Amino acid sequence: MLKIKNCIVLLLGIFMLNTAIAEVPEPTIPDTFAKNKVVLQISDRDPFKQTLVLNVANNLMKHYGADLDIEIVAFGPGVRLLLDGNVNTKRIKPMMEAGVRFSACANTLGNFGKKLGKKPDVMEGATIVPAGAARILQLNAAGWQVLKP
Amino acid sequence: MLKIKNCIVLLLGIFMLNTAIAEVPEPTIPDTFAKNKVVLQISDRDPFKQTLVLNVANNLMKHYGADLDIEIVAFGPGVRLLLDGNVNTKRIKPMMEAGVRFSACANTLGNFGKKLGKKPDVMEGATIVPAGAARILQLNAAGWQVLKP
Amino acid sequence: MLKIKNCIVLLLGIFMLNTAIAEVPEPTIPDTFAKNKVVLQISDRDPFKQTLVLNVANNLMKHYGADLDIEIVAFGPGVRLLLDGNVNTKRIKPMMEAGVRFSACANTLGNFGKKLGKKPDVMEGATIVPAGAARILQLNAAGWQVLKP
Numbered sequence: 224m225l226k227i228k229n230c231i232v233l234l235l236g237i238f239m240l241n242t243a244i245a246e247v248p249e250p251t252i253p254d255t256f257a258k259n260k261v262v263l264q265i266s267d268r269d270p271f272k273q274t275l276v277l278n279v280a281n282n283l284m285k286h287y288g289a290d291l292d293i294e295i296v297a298f299g300p301g302v303r304l305l306l307d308g309n310v311n312t313k314r315i316k317p318m319m320e321a322g323v324r325f326s327a328c329a330n331t332l333g334n335f336g337k338k339l340g341k342k343p344d345v346m347e348g349a350t351i352v353p354a355g356a357a358r359i360l361q362l363n364a365a366g367w368q369v370l371k372p
Numbered sequence: 373m374l375k376i377k378n379c380i381v382l383l384l385g386i387f388m389l390n391t392a393i394a395e396v397p398e399p400t401i402p403d404t405f406a407k408n409k410v411v412l413q414i415s416d417r418d419p420f421k422q423t424l425v426l427n428v429a430n431n432l433m434k435h436y437g438a439d440l441d442i443e444i445v446a447f448g449p450g451v452r453l454l455l456d457g458n459v460n461t462k463r464i465k466p467m468m469e470a471g472v473r474f475s476a477c478a479n480t481l482g483n484f485g486k487k488l489g490k491k492p493d494v495m496e497g498a499t500i501v502p503a504g505a506a507r508i509l510q511l512n513a514a515g516w517q518v519l520k521p
Numbered sequence: 522m523l524k525i526k527n528c529i530v531l532l533l534g535i536f537m538l539n540t541a542i543a544e545v546p547e548p549t550i551p552d553t554f555a556k557n558k559v560v561l562q563i564s565d566r567d568p569f570k571q572t573l574v575l576n577v578a579n580n581l582m583k584h585y586g587a588d589l590d591i592e593i594v595a596f597g598p599g600v601r602l603l604l605d606g607n608v609n610t611k612r613i614k615p616m617m618e619a620g621v622r623f624s625a626c627a628n629t630l631g632n633f634g635k636k637l638g639k640k641p642d643v644m645e646g647a648t649i650v651p652a653g654a655a656r657i658l659q660l661n662a663a664g665w666q667v668l669k670p
Contacts, residue, residue: 259509261509266573266670268567268569269417271417271449275415275448275449278448278479278483279447279448279505282479282503282505282506283503283505283506283509285503286502286503286506287506298577298670299573299576299577299670300569300573330576330580334576353584354580354581354583354584356577356580356581356668356670357580357581357584357585359668360557360559360581360666360668363666364666368509368512368513369668370505370508370509370518371520371669372415372447372448372505408658410658418566420566420598424564424597424598427597427628427632428596428597428654431628431652431654431655432652432654432655432658434652435651435652435655436655517658517661517662519654519657519658519667520669521564521596521597521654
């Protein structure tokens with residue numbers, strides 16, 4: 224009896240692990256031929272920093288034109304930039320359509336969930352990465368420049 | 373009649389474009405033999421960060437002596453560090469004389485101008501660069517280390 | 522008489538200089554075989570940033586496991602993270618035991634000392650480095666990635 228119970232617990236564990244992995248897959252390095260590859264970091268509490276990071280992305284798009292790849296990585300209090308229904312949705316949507324990627328930190332969303340009793344939803348089009356800080360280090364190691372506005 | 377009007381608009385456009393380009397020329401990479409080349413970024417709203425970025429510049433100058441090149445790039449709310457009549461003028465002047473470069477973001481100055489009705493003046497000795505963020509990336513790609521105090 | 526006095530002043534100067542050097546030795550690059558070498562910078566006034574930098578360190582430790590070396594460098598208002606009796610002592614201690622290094626900026630401690638009338642003590646296990654900014658640049662030049670949460 225005990226063995227069967229252990230087996231069920233083990234199978235359940237594997238199932239949950241797979242679900243967790245399926246939920247937040249390890250991110251890959253984006254395919255790009257752009258010469259300018261930039262990660263913009265947002266991790267501040269000050270809401271103006273959300274405006275600033277989007278301003279900087281727009282300025283870089285004007286400056287470099289098509290020869291640019293941008294990923295905006297949000298973690299800590301900065302993850303609010305990407306929550307469902309956020310005040311910048313109308314600015315972010317066309318940037319997503321123009322090819323800017325947006326990544327939200329799963330660790331932070333988990334912490335928010337513990338406080339709110341429910342993991343908050345991220346806006347459509349944003350990608351959830353396991354750890355925002357690790358995502359920045361991963362892109363940086365692959366030759367992306369990191370800027371924190 | 374319409375054609376002449378179009379032509380005038382076009383010429384005016386070219387003239388204004390040239391003026392804009394003349395006003396904010398594309399910055400170059402400074403000539404330097406220094407082993408330590410450092411960009412200090414200031415883009416925060418907190419006025420104390422203006423004190424801190426100058427403290428860090430002074431500490432690095434003490435630490436590395438002559439074998440150092442510093443450029444302080446200000447954008448977003450951080451551009452206040454370099455507005456004409458700013459509170460740190462007396463600290464900045466001798467640093468300029470010691471060779472520290474100060475760059476102010478034209479995009480930010482344009483945004484300030486829209487709010488104030490008039491583009492603010494920058495202090496004498498500061499350079500206006502087209503985009504502060506792009507300036508940091510340009511220097512970083514040329515081997516400069518970036519630090520945001 | 523004047524010559525003897527000068528000589529005493531000179532000797533005293535040399536003694537004080539040596540004491541200062543003995544107090545804050547030039548830091549070395551840590552020996553490490555880890556593939557992931559990360560400097561986390563803390564220099565903000567916002568106390569929440571102290572929580573965030575420790576969260577990021579913990580997330581990276583979970584993410585990379587043993588193949589990771591972390592040094593947290595505190596300067597400016599961020600040095601409060603490492604003062605003796607700080608509120609995060611219970612979180613920092615086990616991180617130190619797990620191999621995370623903590624460095625506090627001697628320049629900042631000196632400035633705090635001028636304001637308080639007495640140089641504050643740093644917590645046991647933290648290392649004092651001559652200049653926090655220079656420490657970050659030194660590690661970065663040696664191949665460490667820098668992240669400012």
